[in-house]
Amino acid sequence: MSPGPATPPFTGPATFTLEPWTSNAGGLARSAAVSLYIAAASTLLACTVGFAAAAYILAMPRAGRLVAAVSAATIPIPHLIGAGAVGLLLSDAGFLARILGMPDGGFPTFVGGPFWSAVIFEYAWKESAFVALVIVGSLARSVGGLCVSLYIAAASTLLACTVGFAAAAYILAMPRAGRLVAAVSAATIPIPHLIGAGAVGLLLSDAGFLARILGMPDGGFPTFVGGPFWSAVIFEYAWKESAFVALVIVGSLARSVGGLCDAAATLGAAPLQRITHVVLPLALPALAVSGLIVFVYTLGSYEVPWLLGRISPEALPVRAVRLFGSIDLDSRPQAMATALVSVMAGAVAIIGGLILLRRLRGLR
Amino acid sequence: MSSRLELKTISHRYSDAKEDVLKDISLTVEASRSVALLGASGSGKSTLLRVAAGLENPAAGKVLVDGEDLAGTPPDRRGIALVFQNPLLFPHLNVVDNVAFSARMAGFSRRRARRQALEYLDLVQLQDFAHRHPWQLSGGQEQRVSLARALARQPRLLLLDEPFSSLDSRLREDMYNLVSLIREQLEPTIVMVTHDRREASVLADSIAVLDTGRILQHGPVPQLHYRPDSLAVSRILGGLNEIPGEVTGGIHSSALGRIKVQDTVDDGAAYLVIRQETVNLVSAGTGVVDGSIASIKSMGAHTLVTLTIDNGSTAKPAVRISAEVVGAPDLSIGELVGVDFEKSAAWAVNS
Amino acid sequence: MIPTLQRPPPSMRTSMPGGAAGRTLMGLLLILWFTLPMIPVALWAVAGRWHAPAVLPQTYSWEGWSSAASSGLFPALLASALLGAGVAILATPLGFMAAVSIRRLPRRYARPVEGILLAPLAIPPFALVMGMNVVLLRAHVPAAAGVLLLLVVTALPYTVFMFRSALAGYDDRFEEAARSLGASKAQSIRHVRLPLLTAATSRAAFLAFLVGWGDYIVTLIVGGGQLRTLPMTLASAASATGNEQLTAVLSLTVVLPPLALLTALLLTRRHGRIR
Structure with a gap:
């Protein structure tokens, strides 16, 4: 509600009317739409460019520093100056038109044009620097962790899928011994990763069981636990998840693979060819699904890298939980940012994995 | 692509069974002839085919092809193709690659294998379906692809394990014509298993009647019908x-x-x-x-x-x-x- | 959990390359792979003195067990069992109801609903817990209830998935056949549906129990140290050095009960239930 048209302003009895809303409703709506359009387009562009810049800054150590400096430099420039500069750049006879050699006609009207291009460009230019620096600021510390986590997840998944497929092939092929392998692999499924990590610690540590069996308790034995390659962590994941992969494959193939192998044999496929041309392609969808599950799980699991990993660089989950439990109040938001990074990495992995899976189905 | 098959005193027992599925079976199939094994389910007729193909090792007896003993030869080196009751097309391969499978296994290039496969698809009148996937085919088409795939192996012997039993009667007639056509063109030696005496009479030169693991009588189709050896044979032939x-x-x-x-x-x-x-x-x-x-x-x-x-x-x-x-x-x-x-x-x- | 195995045909058996010796070797290697990490656990659990160069323990004793008992093994065992049972009791029926309703929904809605129910699988548990912890604290939810709630959410994807796959393989015509044979609606549920879904129910409940029984991260963050479950006790033992016996004993107490349960489940299944 706004005050109506009163002859002397702010005197006399107040009357109320919707006149200012309705008299020029079209213009009001149009202005609102234009503002919304400018805001949306600028935000979209700023976020896209900002994200690209952030990714570049994080990925390239030297050139990234330069990009960071330049983008930081644009932050203190007021929008008024920015608008002036963009005007000089984009107007009909501006700098860009002269460079492109089309000062009169031909050059699209950016400044004051129908799409508000110059306005959107100005906002996008200045705010992309802001977006980039915010992203870099929140991610810089997590990126090391992200790389470590991705490395662990990728290595574990690869190993788990390889061993899991071998175990599945064995279980499917061997009538008696296969049953035993199926039983021991099923028995590892209910073991929590925490217990697995503890057990692998007892097995692989400097003075652990393996070092004793191999007879090199002091020195000589490579540092698996807390070592530079995260070997103990990867071994634990591969151990437990290979059982999972094996059982998923066996479950998906048990019914069909026998007959198809018979058919392949009568068609002249030698033993190894049956594995590579029949069992493996048939197992591929199950292998891909279980591999994706293993990858996402290992990316976000805390216990194993915490017990068996290195302190620096930290895996993402370990860093997040440590910061979350820290007494320092500032570290809470950092913990949340780290958690968000690992959620996003997981989401990207899942989306990528699903696209890959669809391809795989399309191939069949 | 035709050879003489001799089965000599074959006995077999599955590891978890109490009784032999095959008892002392002898059977000779001359080159380019077609023999039907006729019997009820459980008479051991499919097992006999699996033994011939090398998918089961018989407890006793010999499988001879052109006089050569195949004991110890794995199924992939026997040159014997088997068409199963269930078409068993590889789900990860399309129709033409299914038919090209044996050529690929033998080491031919993909192109050459596919070219050869197309000829066999033409034989079963499915050339237009070459790039379909198995699940896009009807039951009759699947079985025809399966037949083409077996023929593309250029086998010495073609074994058919009730391949048409799941088809409806019209499709079955089509398949009979197809098999006759194949017999005219390629003259393969065929051993087929069926529980349908009409199918056996239509497709085979001679019929071997199997009952509980024994061959009761083997002879030309009219002989089995009009001059059976026993009451059991007469009954099995209707x-x-x-x-x-x-x-x-x-x-x-x-x-x-x-x-x-x-x-x-x-x-x-x-x-x-x-x-x-x-x-x-x-x-x-x-x-x-x-x-x-x-x-x-x-x-x-x-x-x-x-x-x-x-x-x-x-x-x-x-x-x-x-x-x-x-x-x-x-x-x-x-x-x-x-x-x-x-x-x-x-x-x-x-x- | 073990898929039913058919007798593999000989062509499959001979598909394993490497001949008889190679096949035996591969079988042994696989069994070794799956059992290796638990061997030192089993040895440490009964070891007395076991100094570094010795391959096997020098003396055997029950020391580890008595020290575990004195450091709160039994209360921790009880807490873990209660947590596991609580999660199973809540997540199993919820999972069943969710699976049934997804099945009834039109496909267009069923997909997103299923996606939401399976989402906890995609989110790292620690992130889920860190986010929810703030909410739980604000809402003054007691720590134990918060842990239970979060674990039920974590377990739901498993139970939903179990019932979904069981229902996918379940043919409604069984019940229709029962109805046409004169069974009432209630009778057909009681005598047909329930027996056919028993196996799935026990598997779902087992998985949900495992989620509660073996959880560490949720108890750690939301429980705030008040809830001393077995994994919590184990983690503090395993993260310090020189606690091999205690770690081994606690590991075995975590591992053995679910294995016994799994064996029992498998044995009851062998007595002629439909999968």
């Missing part, structure tokens, strides 16, 4: 008429009277077997014997008429004889008619 009686000196005496049968039958109790298709109904008194009509059953274009022989004999239960006649004869239950058949072709089996 014979309905078994007239009990006594043979002395090549003469069978029964409710039908004294009838000269083949010389090879032993003296003593014996059944006269007469195919119902060869029995004619005539007016009373003009046939071999008279009977009163006990039942009339329509079989479509044919009618099965069952009569009770009524010549004052006191045989218990009353002797019955069935006749499969063309069309729907104008008869009624209880009517007295004459039964006639070719006496010179009479055949008896010892009981």
Whole structure:
């Protein structure tokens, strides 16, 4: 509600009317739409460019520093100056038109044009620097962790899928011994990763069981636990998840693979060819699904890298939980940012994995 | 692509079974001939094919192809193709790659394998379906691809394990024509397994009747039908008429009277077997014997008429004889008619 | 959990390359792979003195067990069992109801609903817990209830998935056949549906129990140290050095009960239930 048209302003009895809303409703709506359009387009562009810049800054150590400096430099420039500069750049006879050699006609009207291009460009230019620096600021510390986590997840998944497929092939092929392998692999499924990590610690540590069996308790034995390659962590994941992969494959193939192998044999496929041309392609969808599950799980699991990993660089989950439990109040938001990074990495992995899976189905 | 197959005294038992599925089976299939193994489910006929293909190792006996003993030769090096009851097309390969599978396994390039595969697809009239996936095919098409895939292996022997049993009757007729075409063009040696005696008669030159792991009789199709070795063979081939009686000196005496049968039958109790298709109904008194009509059953274009022989004999239960006649004869239950058949072709089996 | 195995055909058996010796070796290697990490656990659990160069323990004793008992093994065992049972009791029926309703929904809605129910699988548990912890604290939810709630959410994807796959293989015509044979609606549920879904129910409940029984991260963050479950006790033992016996004993107490349960489940299944 706004005050109506009163002859002397702010005197006399107040009357109320919707006149200012309705008299020029079209213009009001149009202005609102234009503002919304400018805001949306600028935000979209700023976020896209900002994200690209952030990714570049994080990925390239030297050139990234330069990009960071330049983008930081644009932050203190007021929008008024920015608008002036963009005007000089984009107007009909501006700098860009002269460079492109089309000062009169031909050059699209950016400044004051129908799409508000110059306005959107100005906002996008200045705010992309802001977006980039915010992203870099929140991610810089997590990126090391992200790389470590991705490395662990990728290595574990690869190993788990390889061993899991071998175990599945064995279980499917061997009538008696296969049953035993199926039983021991099923028995590892209910073991929590925490217990697995503890057990692998007892097995692989400097003075652990393996070092004793191999007879090199002091020195000589490579540092698996807390070592530079995260070997103990990867071994634990591969151990437990290979059982999972094996059982998923066996479950998906048990019914069909026998007959198809018979058919392949009568068609002249030698033993190894049956594995590579029949069992493996048939197992591929199950292998891909279980591999994706293993990858996402290992990316976000805390216990194993915490017990068996290195302190620096930290895996993402370990860093997040440590910061979350820290007494320092500032570290809470950092913990949340780290958690968000690992959620996003997981989401990207899942989306990528699903696209890959669809391809795989399309191939069949 | 045709070889002679000899199975010599083959016995087999599955590890978890109590009884042998195959008992001392011997069978010879000449090159380019087609033999049907006919038997009920559980008679061991599929196992016999699996043994021939090398998918099962027999407990005893030999598989010889062109005189070569295949013991110890794995299935992939036997050159024997098997078409299964279930088409078993590889789900990860499309139609043409399924047919090209054996050539790929033999090390040919993908292009060459596919070119050859297309020829075989053409043979089964499915060239247009080359790039479909198995799940986009109908049951009959799948089975045709499966057949093309087996033929593309250029096998010495083609084994068919009830490949048409899941198809409807029209598709089955199409498949019979296809197999005849393949036999004309490629002349493969075929061993097929079926429980359908009509299918066996249509597709095979000779039939081997299997029952509980033994071959009861192996011979040309007409022989099996008209001159069975035993009552079991007669029954498996759908014979309905078994007239009990006594043979002395090549003469069978029964409710039908004294009838000269083949010389090879032993003296003593014996059944006269007469195919119902060869029995004619005539007016009373003009046939071999008279009977009163006990039942009339329509079989479509044919009618099965069952009569009770009524010549004052006191045989218990009353002797019955069935006749499969063309069309729907104008008869009624209880009517007295004459039964006639070719006496010179009479055949008896010892009981 | 073990898929039913058919007798593999000989062509499959000979598909394993490497001949009889290679096949035996591969079988042994696989069994070793799956059992290796638990071997030192089993040895440490009964070891007395076991100094570094010795391959096997020098003396055997029950020391580890008595020290575990004195450091709160039994209360921790009880807490873990209660947590596991609580999660199983809540997540199993919820999972069943969710699976049934997804099945009834039109496909267009069923997909997103299923996606939401399976989402906890995609989110790292620690992130889920860190986010929810703030909410739980604000809402003054007691720590134990918060842990239970979060674990039920974590377990739901498993139970939903179990019932979904069981229902996918379940043919409604069984019940229709029962109805046509004169069973009432209730009777067909009681005598047909329930027996056919028993196996799936026990598997779902087992998985949900495992989620509660073996959880560490949720108890750690939301429980705030008040809830001393077995994994919590184990983690503090395993993260310090020189606690091999205690770690081994606690590991075995975590591992053995679910294995016994799994064996029992498998044995009851062998007595002629439909999968």
